[in-house]
Amino acid sequence: MSSMEETLTRAVAELQAIEKAVAELQARVATLRAALTEYEGAMSLLEELAKHKEGVRVLVPIGGGNFLQAEIKEVGNIRVSLGAGVVIEQTLERGQEIIRKRRENITKAIELHESRILQYAQRAEELRRLIEALSARLREKQQQTRPG
Numbered sequence: 636m637s638s639m640e641e642t643l644t645r646a647v648a649e650l651q652a653i654e655k656a657v658a659e660l661q662a663r664v665a666t667l668r669a670a671l672t673e674y675e676g677a678m679s680l681l682e683e684l685a686k687h688k689e690g691v692r693v694l695v696p697i698g699g700g701n702f703l704q705a706e707i708k709e710v711g712n713i714r715v716s717l718g719a720g721v722v723i724e725q726t727l728e729r730g731q732e733i734i735r736k737r738r739e740n741i742t743k744a745i746e747l748h749e750s751r752i753l754q755y756a757q758r759a760e761e762l763r764r765l766i767e768a769l770s771a772r773l774r775e776k777q778q779q780t781r782p783g
Contacts, residue, residue, distance in 0.1 A: 639776075643769040650762040657755045660748045667745050674738045681731050684710040 636644075684691055689709055694702040713730040714722045725733065 639769055639773060643766060643773065646762050646766050646769065650759055650766065653755045653759045653762070657752055657759070660752050660755070664745055664748045664752075667741050667748070671738060671741045671745070674734055674741065677734055678731065678738065681713070681727060681734070685727055685731075 680693075684707065687710070689707070691707045691710070693705055693707060695705045696702055710727055712724050713727055715725050715730050715733050716722050
């Protein structure tokens with residue numbers, strides 16, 4: 636195998652690895668965006684509840700696009716998940732602060748992943764140009780070495 640063929644093989648392998656990494660990062664971004672949307676919905680609801688304090692009627696999702704109508708009697712405290720099934724009671728303000736911070740962290744993670752995707756996309760484009768050029772040179776070389 637010539638050095639040009641080896642370079643082509645390495646470039647193709649690197650491009651495939653980059654494409655796989657980009658797909659994984661895009662999946663993570665989609666998951667993070669879904670979580671961000673959920674936190675934004677929670678913040679909107681908490682902001683609305685803070686205006687009314689009590690006696691607020693809401694629709695509670697029960698799954699499958701179905702809802703129950705309910706009344707929130709008291710909104711001074713909320714339960715905040717810490718993960719691993721652990722939930723603690725916090726004041727409404729502290730709960731909002733926790734959710735706001737989580738939202739910021741998710742936004743930063745999305746930005747980081749999108750930056751990496753962009754870097755990978757730039758490298759992938761360089762590799763595609765290299766692969767195209769090497770393939771063309773190898774075809775020329777093969778045509779020159781053919782008898783006739």
